[in-house]
Amino acid sequence: MNEEIIITEAAANEIKRQQVKRGTPEAAIRVGIRGGGCTGFSYMFEWADGEPKQTDKVFTEHGVRLFVDPKSFVYLRGTELDFITSMMGHGFKFNNPNAKGTCGCGESVQF
Secondary structure, three states: OOOOOEEOHHHHHHHHHHHHHHOOOOOEEEEEEEEOOOOOEEEEEEEEOOOOOOOOEEEEEOOEEEEEOHHHHHHHOOOEEEEEEEOOEEEEEEEOOOOOEEOOOOOEEEO
């Protein structure tokens, strides 16, 4: 299994666009898993304006950084972070090979 989190070029471009909009070009994105949601877990996605925590895994691709805490990485190992645009809207998408199921709203995941 892939021991990384992949950041697609589309996701990196959107992160860079939002960094400029926020005025924080050095900011990273913190992703993780937290309990809750329709199926038991939900993805966490937030800005990290400081440095990573000592225990974080750090992934850098296409000029952007992603921080993941060790507990979340167990569930996110091998995930691809993408940004999609469709007729239904746009947003970040976690293509997670560890997920056993998702809910209809797409906001929560089951492992």
